[in-house]
Amino acid sequence: MDFIVQGFGQALGLLFGGDPETWSAVEVTIRLTALSMLASLLLGLPLGILLGTRDFPGKRLVRVTVDTCLALPTVVVGLVVYAFISRQGPMGSLDLLFTLRGMAIGQSILALPIVVALTASALDGADPRMVLTLQTLGTPPGRMVLGLLREVRYSVLAAAVTAYGRVVAEVGVSMMLGGNIKWHTRTITTAITLETGKGEFSMGIALGLVLLALSFLLNGALSVFRRRASA
Protein backbone atom coordinates (compact mmCIF):
# COMPACT_ATOMS: atom_id res chain seq x y z
CA MET A 1 0.00 0.00 0.00
CA ASP A 2 2.90 2.30 0.88
CA PHE A 3 4.32 2.29 -2.62
CA ILE A 4 1.01 3.56 -3.99
CA VAL A 5 0.85 6.47 -1.52
CA GLN A 6 4.54 7.16 -2.14
CA GLY A 7 4.00 6.94 -5.90
CA PHE A 8 1.13 9.40 -5.65
CA GLY A 9 3.29 11.90 -3.80
CA GLN A 10 6.12 11.54 -6.32
CA ALA A 11 3.62 11.85 -9.17
CA LEU A 12 2.49 15.25 -7.93
CA GLY A 13 6.17 16.20 -7.67
CA LEU A 14 6.77 15.18 -11.29
CA LEU A 15 3.77 17.10 -12.52
CA PHE A 16 4.21 20.30 -10.59
CA GLY A 17 8.00 20.14 -10.72
CA GLY A 18 7.76 20.22 -14.52
CA ASP A 19 9.54 16.89 -15.10
CA PRO A 20 10.54 17.06 -18.79
CA GLU A 21 9.98 13.36 -19.51
CA THR A 22 6.46 13.39 -18.05
CA TRP A 23 5.47 16.59 -19.81
CA SER A 24 6.99 15.40 -23.07
CA ALA A 25 4.52 12.48 -23.09
CA VAL A 26 1.68 14.93 -22.42
CA GLU A 27 2.83 17.21 -25.22
CA VAL A 28 3.21 14.33 -27.69
CA THR A 29 -0.28 13.12 -26.80
CA ILE A 30 -1.80 16.54 -27.38
CA ARG A 31 0.01 17.04 -30.69
CA LEU A 32 -0.86 13.55 -31.88
CA THR A 33 -4.54 13.71 -30.94
CA ALA A 34 -4.90 17.19 -32.45
CA LEU A 35 -3.55 15.82 -35.73
CA SER A 36 -5.78 12.72 -35.66
CA MET A 37 -8.86 14.76 -34.79
CA LEU A 38 -8.19 17.27 -37.53
CA ALA A 39 -7.92 14.49 -40.10
CA SER A 40 -10.94 12.55 -38.85
CA LEU A 41 -13.13 15.68 -38.71
CA LEU A 42 -12.05 16.89 -42.15
CA LEU A 43 -12.94 13.49 -43.61
CA GLY A 44 -15.71 12.44 -41.24
CA LEU A 45 -17.93 15.54 -41.26
CA PRO A 46 -18.57 15.57 -45.02
CA LEU A 47 -19.07 11.80 -45.02
CA GLY A 48 -21.45 12.05 -42.05
CA ILE A 49 -23.38 14.86 -43.75
CA LEU A 50 -23.61 12.80 -46.93
CA LEU A 51 -24.79 9.74 -45.05
CA GLY A 52 -27.25 11.72 -42.92
CA THR A 53 -28.86 13.84 -45.63
CA ARG A 54 -28.70 11.98 -48.93
CA ASP A 55 -30.26 8.80 -50.19
CA PHE A 56 -28.22 6.54 -52.42
CA PRO A 57 -28.16 2.86 -53.32
CA GLY A 58 -26.35 0.81 -50.67
CA LYS A 59 -26.81 3.46 -47.99
CA ARG A 60 -28.04 0.92 -45.47
CA LEU A 61 -24.98 -1.26 -46.04
CA VAL A 62 -22.65 1.73 -45.60
CA ARG A 63 -24.46 2.61 -42.39
CA VAL A 64 -24.08 -0.91 -40.98
CA THR A 65 -20.41 -0.94 -41.96
CA VAL A 66 -19.77 2.38 -40.27
CA ASP A 67 -21.59 1.24 -37.14
CA THR A 68 -19.53 -1.95 -37.09
CA CYS A 69 -16.33 0.10 -37.31
CA LEU A 70 -17.29 1.93 -34.12
CA ALA A 71 -15.85 -0.99 -32.17
CA LEU A 72 -12.69 -1.60 -34.24
CA PRO A 73 -10.03 -3.18 -31.98
CA THR A 74 -7.09 -0.78 -31.73
CA VAL A 75 -4.50 -3.49 -32.22
CA VAL A 76 -6.16 -4.64 -35.43
CA VAL A 77 -6.03 -1.08 -36.77
CA GLY A 78 -2.41 -0.92 -35.62
CA LEU A 79 -1.63 -4.16 -37.40
CA VAL A 80 -3.24 -3.17 -40.69
CA VAL A 81 -1.70 0.32 -40.78
CA TYR A 82 1.67 -1.17 -39.75
CA ALA A 83 1.47 -3.52 -42.73
CA PHE A 84 0.87 -0.56 -45.03
CA ILE A 85 3.50 1.85 -43.71
CA SER A 86 6.29 -0.53 -42.78
CA ARG A 87 9.33 -0.84 -45.09
CA GLN A 88 7.83 -3.67 -47.17
CA GLY A 89 4.36 -2.12 -47.23
CA PRO A 90 2.84 -0.18 -50.15
CA MET A 91 3.41 3.13 -48.32
CA GLY A 92 6.81 2.16 -46.94
CA SER A 93 8.66 4.78 -48.93
CA LEU A 94 6.85 7.56 -47.06
CA ASP A 95 8.73 6.72 -43.85
CA LEU A 96 5.68 7.04 -41.67
CA LEU A 97 6.39 4.20 -39.27
CA PHE A 98 7.36 5.38 -35.77
CA THR A 99 6.35 8.95 -36.53
CA LEU A 100 3.47 11.07 -35.21
CA ARG A 101 1.96 11.23 -38.71
CA GLY A 102 1.96 7.44 -38.95
CA MET A 103 0.33 7.15 -35.54
CA ALA A 104 -2.21 9.81 -36.56
CA ILE A 105 -3.26 7.68 -39.53
CA GLY A 106 -4.12 4.82 -37.19
CA GLN A 107 -5.90 7.05 -34.70
CA SER A 108 -7.88 8.78 -37.46
CA ILE A 109 -9.14 5.38 -38.58
CA LEU A 110 -10.35 4.80 -35.02
CA ALA A 111 -12.05 8.20 -34.76
CA LEU A 112 -13.49 8.36 -38.27
CA PRO A 113 -16.43 5.95 -37.81
CA ILE A 114 -17.42 7.76 -34.61
CA VAL A 115 -17.50 11.15 -36.32
CA VAL A 116 -19.31 9.77 -39.39
CA ALA A 117 -21.87 7.70 -37.48
CA LEU A 118 -22.75 10.34 -34.88
CA THR A 119 -22.92 13.20 -37.42
CA ALA A 120 -25.12 11.09 -39.70
CA SER A 121 -27.38 10.13 -36.78
CA ALA A 122 -27.70 13.75 -35.68
CA LEU A 123 -28.81 14.85 -39.15
CA ASP A 124 -30.83 11.75 -39.91
CA GLY A 125 -32.73 11.93 -36.64
CA ALA A 126 -33.22 15.69 -36.77
CA ASP A 127 -36.67 17.20 -36.87
CA PRO A 128 -37.99 16.98 -40.46
CA ARG A 129 -39.47 20.47 -40.04
CA MET A 130 -35.91 21.81 -39.84
CA VAL A 131 -35.31 21.40 -43.59
CA LEU A 132 -38.77 22.72 -44.43
CA THR A 133 -38.24 25.76 -42.24
CA LEU A 134 -34.91 26.61 -43.82
CA GLN A 135 -36.45 26.13 -47.28
CA THR A 136 -39.46 28.32 -46.53
CA LEU A 137 -37.14 31.05 -45.27
CA GLY A 138 -35.39 30.98 -48.63
CA THR A 139 -32.08 29.38 -47.64
CA PRO A 140 -30.12 28.75 -50.87
CA PRO A 141 -29.32 25.06 -51.53
CA GLY A 142 -25.60 25.78 -51.14
CA ARG A 143 -26.10 27.06 -47.60
CA MET A 144 -28.55 24.37 -46.60
CA VAL A 145 -25.92 22.00 -45.16
CA LEU A 146 -24.39 24.85 -43.18
CA GLY A 147 -27.82 25.75 -41.83
CA LEU A 148 -28.50 22.14 -40.87
CA LEU A 149 -25.09 21.80 -39.21
CA ARG A 150 -25.80 24.91 -37.16
CA GLU A 151 -28.99 23.28 -35.95
CA VAL A 152 -27.30 20.04 -34.88
CA ARG A 153 -24.06 21.72 -33.76
CA TYR A 154 -24.19 20.36 -30.22
CA SER A 155 -24.65 16.80 -31.45
CA VAL A 156 -21.69 17.25 -33.84
CA LEU A 157 -19.55 18.65 -31.03
CA ALA A 158 -20.56 15.68 -28.91
CA ALA A 159 -19.44 13.40 -31.75
CA ALA A 160 -16.05 15.12 -31.85
CA VAL A 161 -15.63 14.89 -28.08
CA THR A 162 -16.57 11.19 -28.09
CA ALA A 163 -14.04 10.55 -30.86
CA TYR A 164 -11.38 12.48 -28.94
CA GLY A 165 -12.09 10.36 -25.87
CA ARG A 166 -11.41 7.25 -27.93
CA VAL A 167 -8.10 8.40 -29.44
CA VAL A 168 -6.64 9.98 -26.32
CA ALA A 169 -7.12 6.80 -24.30
CA GLU A 170 -6.01 4.15 -26.81
CA VAL A 171 -2.73 2.25 -26.47
CA GLY A 172 -2.65 -0.31 -29.29
CA VAL A 173 -2.21 2.03 -32.26
CA SER A 174 0.26 4.33 -30.50
CA MET A 175 2.36 1.42 -29.31
CA MET A 176 2.45 -0.45 -32.62
CA LEU A 177 2.85 2.50 -34.99
CA GLY A 178 4.80 4.84 -32.72
CA GLY A 179 7.13 2.37 -31.06
CA ASN A 180 7.03 4.28 -27.76
CA ILE A 181 10.19 6.29 -28.51
CA LYS A 182 11.09 8.63 -25.67
CA TRP A 183 10.79 12.37 -26.55
CA HIS A 184 9.32 11.49 -29.92
CA THR A 185 6.40 9.09 -30.00
CA ARG A 186 5.89 8.26 -26.34
CA THR A 187 2.32 9.22 -25.42
CA ILE A 188 0.60 9.25 -22.03
CA THR A 189 -0.85 5.77 -22.50
CA THR A 190 2.26 4.10 -23.89
CA ALA A 191 4.35 5.74 -21.15
CA ILE A 192 2.04 4.41 -18.45
CA THR A 193 2.27 0.91 -19.94
CA LEU A 194 6.06 1.05 -20.04
CA GLU A 195 6.67 2.69 -16.66
CA THR A 196 4.26 0.34 -14.89
CA GLY A 197 6.06 -2.61 -16.48
CA LYS A 198 9.32 -1.22 -15.12
CA GLY A 199 7.82 -0.78 -11.65
CA GLU A 200 8.01 3.03 -11.92
CA PHE A 201 4.64 3.77 -10.48
CA SER A 202 5.10 7.47 -9.85
CA MET A 203 5.31 8.51 -13.51
CA GLY A 204 2.48 6.12 -14.37
CA ILE A 205 0.31 7.70 -11.70
CA ALA A 206 1.28 11.24 -12.76
CA LEU A 207 0.33 10.55 -16.36
CA GLY A 208 -2.75 8.66 -15.25
CA LEU A 209 -3.84 11.79 -13.37
CA VAL A 210 -3.42 13.91 -16.50
CA LEU A 211 -5.45 11.38 -18.48
CA LEU A 212 -8.17 11.35 -15.84
CA ALA A 213 -8.27 15.15 -15.80
CA LEU A 214 -8.63 15.15 -19.60
CA SER A 215 -11.32 12.52 -19.39
CA PHE A 216 -13.15 14.55 -16.75
CA LEU A 217 -13.01 17.68 -18.89
CA LEU A 218 -14.23 15.80 -21.95
CA ASN A 219 -17.14 14.20 -20.17
CA GLY A 220 -18.08 17.51 -18.60
CA ALA A 221 -18.11 19.13 -22.03
CA LEU A 222 -20.02 16.18 -23.46
CA SER A 223 -22.77 16.39 -20.86
CA VAL A 224 -23.14 20.14 -21.51
CA PHE A 225 -23.41 19.53 -25.28
CA ARG A 226 -25.86 16.65 -24.80
CA ARG A 227 -28.06 18.81 -22.60
CA ARG A 228 -28.05 21.65 -25.13
CA ALA A 229 -28.64 19.29 -28.03
CA SER A 230 -31.72 17.81 -26.41
CA ALA A 231 -33.03 21.16 -25.11
Place this chain on the structure above:
Amino acid sequence: MTTPIYRLDNVKVRYGDRLALDVEHLEIDPGSILGLEGPNGSGKSTLLRVLAFLEAPFSGVLAFRGTPVGGADLHELRTQATLLLQDPYLLRTSVFENVACGLRARGTREGLKGMVFHSLEMVGLDPGRFARRPWTALSGGEARRVALASRLAIRTPVLLLDEPTAGVDKESVVLLKSAALKAREEWGATLVVVSHDMPWLGQVADSLLAFQDGRPGESIVQNRFPGPWAESSEGLWTMMLGCGEAVVSTRPPSSRSVGLLDAEDITVALEKARGLSTRNALPVTVQEMSLENGSGAVLVKAFCGTLPLTARLPRASAGELGLVPGTQAWFLFKASAFRWE
Protein backbone atom coordinates in the same frame (compact mmCIF):
# COMPACT_ATOMS: atom_id res chain seq x y z
CA MET B 1 -57.28 42.29 -66.24
CA THR B 2 -54.60 41.38 -63.70
CA THR B 3 -52.72 38.12 -64.08
CA PRO B 4 -53.52 35.81 -61.17
CA ILE B 5 -50.52 35.25 -58.90
CA TYR B 6 -51.31 31.51 -58.94
CA ARG B 7 -53.18 29.50 -61.51
CA LEU B 8 -53.72 25.77 -61.03
CA ASP B 9 -55.09 23.56 -63.78
CA ASN B 10 -55.82 19.89 -63.11
CA VAL B 11 -53.22 19.85 -60.35
CA LYS B 12 -53.01 16.48 -58.66
CA VAL B 13 -50.79 15.29 -55.80
CA ARG B 14 -50.60 11.63 -54.88
CA TYR B 15 -49.19 9.97 -51.77
CA GLY B 16 -48.91 6.32 -52.78
CA ASP B 17 -52.38 5.30 -53.95
CA ARG B 18 -54.12 8.18 -52.23
CA LEU B 19 -55.05 11.26 -54.21
CA ALA B 20 -54.25 13.98 -51.67
CA LEU B 21 -55.03 16.94 -53.88
CA ASP B 22 -57.17 17.26 -56.98
CA VAL B 23 -57.73 20.84 -58.13
CA GLU B 24 -59.43 21.19 -61.48
CA HIS B 25 -59.02 24.95 -61.72
CA LEU B 26 -58.08 27.61 -59.20
CA GLU B 27 -56.91 31.18 -59.59
CA ILE B 28 -55.64 33.35 -56.77
CA ASP B 29 -55.53 37.09 -57.34
CA PRO B 30 -52.56 39.13 -56.19
CA GLY B 31 -53.24 40.94 -52.94
CA SER B 32 -56.17 38.72 -52.02
CA ILE B 33 -56.65 36.71 -48.84
CA LEU B 34 -57.99 33.23 -49.48
CA GLY B 35 -59.24 31.14 -46.57
CA LEU B 36 -59.16 27.34 -46.77
CA GLU B 37 -61.25 25.15 -44.51
CA GLY B 38 -62.19 21.51 -44.36
CA PRO B 39 -61.61 18.39 -42.28
CA ASN B 40 -58.13 16.99 -41.50
CA GLY B 41 -56.56 15.22 -44.47
CA SER B 42 -58.79 17.02 -46.97
CA GLY B 43 -55.86 18.48 -48.94
CA LYS B 44 -55.53 21.99 -47.49
CA SER B 45 -51.99 21.59 -46.18
CA THR B 46 -50.96 19.77 -49.36
CA LEU B 47 -52.20 22.73 -51.40
CA LEU B 48 -50.13 25.09 -49.22
CA ARG B 49 -47.02 22.98 -49.81
CA VAL B 50 -47.65 23.07 -53.55
CA LEU B 51 -48.11 26.84 -53.43
CA ALA B 52 -44.89 27.13 -51.39
CA PHE B 53 -43.08 25.16 -54.15
CA LEU B 54 -42.09 22.52 -51.61
CA GLU B 55 -44.14 19.82 -53.30
CA ALA B 56 -44.19 19.28 -57.04
CA PRO B 57 -47.59 18.38 -58.47
CA PHE B 58 -47.88 14.80 -59.68
CA SER B 59 -49.68 16.13 -62.75
CA GLY B 60 -51.28 19.31 -64.06
CA VAL B 61 -50.02 22.86 -64.41
CA LEU B 62 -49.11 25.27 -61.65
CA ALA B 63 -48.41 28.78 -62.93
CA PHE B 64 -46.90 31.54 -60.82
CA ARG B 65 -47.50 35.06 -62.16
CA GLY B 66 -48.52 33.57 -65.46
CA THR B 67 -45.43 31.37 -65.90
CA PRO B 68 -45.76 27.60 -65.55
CA VAL B 69 -43.55 26.35 -62.72
CA GLY B 70 -42.40 23.02 -64.20
CA GLY B 71 -38.63 22.95 -64.53
CA ALA B 72 -38.18 26.48 -63.14
CA ASP B 73 -35.58 27.34 -60.53
CA LEU B 74 -37.27 26.11 -57.36
CA HIS B 75 -35.03 28.07 -55.04
CA GLU B 76 -35.79 31.31 -56.83
CA LEU B 77 -39.52 30.56 -56.57
CA ARG B 78 -39.23 29.69 -52.89
CA THR B 79 -38.00 33.20 -52.22
CA GLN B 80 -41.36 34.46 -53.51
CA ALA B 81 -43.59 32.47 -51.15
CA THR B 82 -43.12 31.48 -47.55
CA LEU B 83 -45.05 28.99 -45.48
CA LEU B 84 -45.77 29.09 -41.77
CA LEU B 85 -46.00 25.43 -40.80
CA GLN B 86 -48.91 24.14 -38.76
CA ASP B 87 -46.51 23.23 -35.98
CA PRO B 88 -43.77 25.82 -36.52
CA TYR B 89 -40.14 24.94 -35.88
CA LEU B 90 -37.86 27.53 -34.35
CA LEU B 91 -34.15 27.43 -35.07
CA ARG B 92 -32.01 26.55 -32.06
CA THR B 93 -30.94 30.10 -31.46
CA SER B 94 -32.25 33.45 -30.21
CA VAL B 95 -35.51 35.09 -31.24
CA PHE B 96 -33.49 37.75 -33.11
CA GLU B 97 -31.55 35.16 -35.13
CA ASN B 98 -34.75 33.27 -35.92
CA VAL B 99 -36.33 36.37 -37.41
CA ALA B 100 -33.07 37.40 -39.11
CA CYS B 101 -32.46 33.97 -40.71
CA GLY B 102 -34.46 34.57 -43.90
CA LEU B 103 -33.00 38.07 -44.28
CA ARG B 104 -29.44 36.76 -43.93
CA ALA B 105 -30.24 34.02 -46.49
CA ARG B 106 -31.10 36.86 -48.89
CA GLY B 107 -27.84 38.62 -48.11
CA THR B 108 -29.43 41.52 -46.22
CA ARG B 109 -26.88 43.30 -44.04
CA GLU B 110 -27.98 46.90 -43.93
CA GLY B 111 -30.92 47.76 -41.72
CA LEU B 112 -31.21 44.14 -40.57
CA LYS B 113 -31.86 45.04 -36.95
CA GLY B 114 -34.60 47.50 -37.85
CA MET B 115 -36.35 44.95 -40.06
CA VAL B 116 -36.20 42.27 -37.36
CA PHE B 117 -37.55 44.66 -34.74
CA HIS B 118 -40.34 45.86 -37.02
CA SER B 119 -41.41 42.26 -37.72
CA LEU B 120 -41.47 41.47 -34.01
CA GLU B 121 -43.62 44.55 -33.43
CA MET B 122 -45.99 43.43 -36.20
CA VAL B 123 -46.78 40.28 -34.23
CA GLY B 124 -47.05 42.18 -30.96
CA LEU B 125 -43.74 41.12 -29.40
CA ASP B 126 -41.69 43.86 -27.74
CA PRO B 127 -38.22 43.62 -29.36
CA GLY B 128 -36.58 44.96 -26.21
CA ARG B 129 -37.95 42.06 -24.21
CA PHE B 130 -37.91 39.29 -26.77
CA ALA B 131 -35.08 39.77 -29.29
CA ARG B 132 -32.37 38.29 -27.07
CA ARG B 133 -34.44 35.45 -25.68
CA PRO B 134 -33.41 31.91 -26.57
CA TRP B 135 -35.95 29.82 -28.46
CA THR B 136 -36.47 27.69 -25.35
CA ALA B 137 -37.83 30.62 -23.31
CA LEU B 138 -41.07 31.14 -25.24
CA SER B 139 -44.65 30.05 -24.67
CA GLY B 140 -46.50 28.20 -27.46
CA GLY B 141 -48.25 31.37 -28.64
CA GLU B 142 -45.04 33.42 -28.52
CA ALA B 143 -43.15 30.75 -30.49
CA ARG B 144 -45.82 30.82 -33.18
CA ARG B 145 -45.65 34.61 -33.33
CA VAL B 146 -41.83 34.50 -33.63
CA ALA B 147 -42.21 31.98 -36.46
CA LEU B 148 -44.67 34.31 -38.18
CA ALA B 149 -42.38 37.31 -37.59
CA SER B 150 -39.54 35.46 -39.35
CA ARG B 151 -41.84 35.02 -42.38
CA LEU B 152 -43.05 38.61 -42.28
CA ALA B 153 -39.46 39.90 -42.11
CA ILE B 154 -38.65 38.62 -45.61
CA ARG B 155 -41.69 40.39 -47.12
CA THR B 156 -42.42 37.70 -49.68
CA PRO B 157 -45.17 38.46 -52.19
CA VAL B 158 -47.00 35.35 -50.92
CA LEU B 159 -47.62 34.37 -47.31
CA LEU B 160 -49.04 30.90 -46.65
CA LEU B 161 -50.32 30.22 -43.15
CA ASP B 162 -51.22 26.71 -41.98
CA GLU B 163 -53.48 26.79 -38.92
CA PRO B 164 -51.89 29.92 -37.47
CA THR B 165 -54.37 30.10 -34.59
CA ALA B 166 -54.27 26.44 -33.48
CA GLY B 167 -53.52 26.18 -29.78
CA VAL B 168 -52.75 29.86 -29.19
CA ASP B 169 -54.30 32.19 -26.64
CA LYS B 170 -57.02 34.73 -27.43
CA GLU B 171 -54.58 37.66 -27.48
CA SER B 172 -52.35 35.90 -30.02
CA VAL B 173 -55.35 35.12 -32.24
CA VAL B 174 -56.16 38.85 -32.48
CA LEU B 175 -52.49 39.74 -33.08
CA LEU B 176 -52.11 37.09 -35.78
CA LYS B 177 -55.08 38.53 -37.61
CA SER B 178 -53.76 42.07 -37.51
CA ALA B 179 -50.29 40.88 -38.60
CA ALA B 180 -51.79 39.07 -41.58
CA LEU B 181 -53.77 42.13 -42.61
CA LYS B 182 -50.74 44.40 -42.15
CA ALA B 183 -48.74 42.21 -44.54
CA ARG B 184 -51.26 43.00 -47.25
CA GLU B 185 -51.41 46.67 -46.30
CA GLU B 186 -47.65 47.20 -46.15
CA TRP B 187 -46.39 45.29 -49.19
CA GLY B 188 -49.51 43.99 -50.92
CA ALA B 189 -48.93 40.38 -49.90
CA THR B 190 -51.23 37.65 -51.15
CA LEU B 191 -52.29 35.37 -48.32
CA VAL B 192 -53.60 31.84 -48.27
CA VAL B 193 -54.72 30.83 -44.80
CA VAL B 194 -55.79 27.40 -43.57
CA SER B 195 -57.83 27.34 -40.38
CA HIS B 196 -60.41 25.33 -38.52
CA ASP B 197 -61.42 28.47 -36.69
CA MET B 198 -64.24 29.49 -39.03
CA PRO B 199 -65.25 32.78 -37.39
CA TRP B 200 -61.59 33.91 -37.36
CA LEU B 201 -61.03 32.78 -40.94
CA GLY B 202 -64.25 34.51 -42.03
CA GLN B 203 -62.96 37.78 -40.57
CA VAL B 204 -59.53 37.56 -42.20
CA ALA B 205 -60.29 36.14 -45.65
CA ASP B 206 -61.84 37.86 -48.67
CA SER B 207 -63.12 34.52 -49.91
CA LEU B 208 -63.32 30.98 -48.58
CA LEU B 209 -62.85 27.57 -50.12
CA ALA B 210 -63.90 24.36 -48.44
CA PHE B 211 -61.82 21.23 -49.05
CA GLN B 212 -63.19 17.72 -49.03
CA ASP B 213 -61.24 14.65 -50.20
CA GLY B 214 -58.59 16.79 -51.86
CA ARG B 215 -61.09 18.88 -53.84
CA PRO B 216 -61.99 22.49 -53.26
CA GLY B 217 -65.62 23.58 -53.22
CA GLU B 218 -67.83 26.37 -52.03
CA SER B 219 -67.41 27.04 -48.35
CA ILE B 220 -70.39 25.92 -46.34
CA VAL B 221 -70.66 25.97 -42.58
CA GLN B 222 -72.29 22.74 -41.53
CA ASN B 223 -73.94 21.53 -38.38
CA ARG B 224 -73.67 17.84 -37.53
CA PHE B 225 -76.42 15.70 -36.04
CA PRO B 226 -74.79 12.36 -35.27
CA GLY B 227 -77.98 10.36 -34.53
CA PRO B 228 -79.17 7.78 -33.60
CA TRP B 229 -82.37 8.36 -35.50
CA ALA B 230 -85.63 6.63 -34.58
CA GLU B 231 -88.68 6.31 -36.81
CA SER B 232 -91.68 8.30 -35.63
CA SER B 233 -94.98 9.06 -37.31
CA GLU B 234 -95.73 10.02 -40.95
CA GLY B 235 -92.50 8.56 -42.27
CA LEU B 236 -90.43 11.05 -40.27
CA TRP B 237 -87.47 10.23 -38.07
CA THR B 238 -86.30 11.92 -34.88
CA MET B 239 -83.08 12.39 -32.99
CA MET B 240 -83.14 13.40 -29.33
CA LEU B 241 -80.78 16.22 -28.38
CA GLY B 242 -79.05 16.63 -25.03
CA CYS B 243 -81.13 19.76 -24.39
CA GLY B 244 -84.32 17.68 -24.30
CA GLU B 245 -85.51 18.80 -27.72
CA ALA B 246 -86.03 16.46 -30.65
CA VAL B 247 -84.94 17.07 -34.24
CA VAL B 248 -87.17 15.77 -37.01
CA SER B 249 -85.91 14.68 -40.41
CA THR B 250 -87.03 12.83 -43.48
CA ARG B 251 -85.85 9.23 -43.73
CA PRO B 252 -82.08 8.87 -43.14
CA PRO B 253 -80.07 6.15 -44.97
CA SER B 254 -79.71 4.36 -41.63
CA SER B 255 -80.49 5.02 -37.99
CA ARG B 256 -76.75 5.70 -37.40
CA SER B 257 -76.31 8.21 -40.25
CA VAL B 258 -74.89 11.64 -39.50
CA GLY B 259 -77.21 14.44 -40.58
CA LEU B 260 -75.52 17.52 -42.05
CA LEU B 261 -77.34 20.81 -41.93
CA ASP B 262 -75.95 23.84 -43.78
CA ALA B 263 -75.78 27.00 -41.69
CA GLU B 264 -77.58 28.72 -44.61
CA ASP B 265 -80.62 26.50 -44.14
CA ILE B 266 -81.31 27.75 -40.64
CA THR B 267 -83.71 30.66 -40.18
CA VAL B 268 -83.37 32.68 -36.99
CA ALA B 269 -86.46 34.02 -35.22
CA LEU B 270 -87.04 35.67 -31.87
CA GLU B 271 -90.40 33.98 -31.35
CA LYS B 272 -91.73 30.60 -32.30
CA ALA B 273 -94.49 31.59 -34.74
CA ARG B 274 -97.56 29.39 -35.02
CA GLY B 275 -98.41 27.49 -38.18
CA LEU B 276 -94.83 27.19 -39.37
CA SER B 277 -94.12 24.95 -42.32
CA THR B 278 -90.69 24.12 -40.88
CA ARG B 279 -90.79 21.09 -38.68
CA ASN B 280 -87.88 22.01 -36.47
CA ALA B 281 -87.72 24.87 -33.98
CA LEU B 282 -84.89 24.73 -31.45
CA PRO B 283 -84.65 27.21 -28.58
CA VAL B 284 -81.08 28.55 -28.49
CA THR B 285 -78.96 31.13 -26.72
CA VAL B 286 -76.69 33.19 -28.98
CA GLN B 287 -73.06 32.81 -27.90
CA GLU B 288 -70.91 34.45 -30.53
CA MET B 289 -71.37 36.43 -33.74
CA SER B 290 -68.85 37.14 -36.46
CA LEU B 291 -68.82 38.88 -39.80
CA GLU B 292 -67.63 37.00 -42.87
CA ASN B 293 -65.24 39.34 -44.61
CA GLY B 294 -65.91 38.20 -48.16
CA SER B 295 -69.68 37.62 -48.24
CA GLY B 296 -70.73 40.16 -45.63
CA ALA B 297 -72.89 37.48 -43.98
CA VAL B 298 -73.03 37.01 -40.24
CA LEU B 299 -72.31 33.69 -38.57
CA VAL B 300 -74.38 33.23 -35.45
CA LYS B 301 -73.07 30.57 -33.11
CA ALA B 302 -75.61 29.49 -30.52
CA PHE B 303 -76.19 26.65 -28.10
CA CYS B 304 -79.20 24.44 -27.60
CA GLY B 305 -78.22 23.11 -24.17
CA THR B 306 -74.64 22.04 -24.83
CA LEU B 307 -75.06 21.42 -28.58
CA PRO B 308 -73.35 24.14 -30.64
CA LEU B 309 -75.19 25.23 -33.78
CA THR B 310 -74.25 27.83 -36.37
CA ALA B 311 -76.61 29.81 -38.58
CA ARG B 312 -75.56 32.09 -41.42
CA LEU B 313 -77.70 35.06 -42.25
CA PRO B 314 -77.40 38.38 -44.06
CA ARG B 315 -76.03 41.19 -41.92
CA ALA B 316 -79.21 43.22 -42.37
CA SER B 317 -81.34 40.37 -40.98
CA ALA B 318 -79.08 40.03 -37.96
CA GLY B 319 -79.46 43.76 -37.40
CA GLU B 320 -83.26 43.68 -37.73
CA LEU B 321 -83.47 40.88 -35.19
CA GLY B 322 -81.20 42.84 -32.84
CA LEU B 323 -79.15 39.71 -32.14
CA VAL B 324 -76.42 40.06 -29.52
CA PRO B 325 -74.61 37.37 -27.54
CA GLY B 326 -77.04 36.20 -24.87
CA THR B 327 -80.19 36.69 -26.98
CA GLN B 328 -82.71 33.86 -26.62
CA ALA B 329 -83.79 32.91 -30.12
CA TRP B 330 -85.21 30.07 -32.22
CA PHE B 331 -83.35 28.21 -34.94
CA LEU B 332 -85.86 26.99 -37.54
CA PHE B 333 -85.19 24.47 -40.29
CA LYS B 334 -87.04 21.99 -42.48
CA ALA B 335 -87.12 18.25 -41.91
CA SER B 336 -85.99 17.87 -45.52
CA ALA B 337 -82.97 20.17 -45.09
CA PHE B 338 -80.58 17.41 -44.01
CA ARG B 339 -77.96 15.83 -46.14
CA TRP B 340 -76.40 12.59 -44.99
CA GLU B 341 -72.88 11.40 -44.34
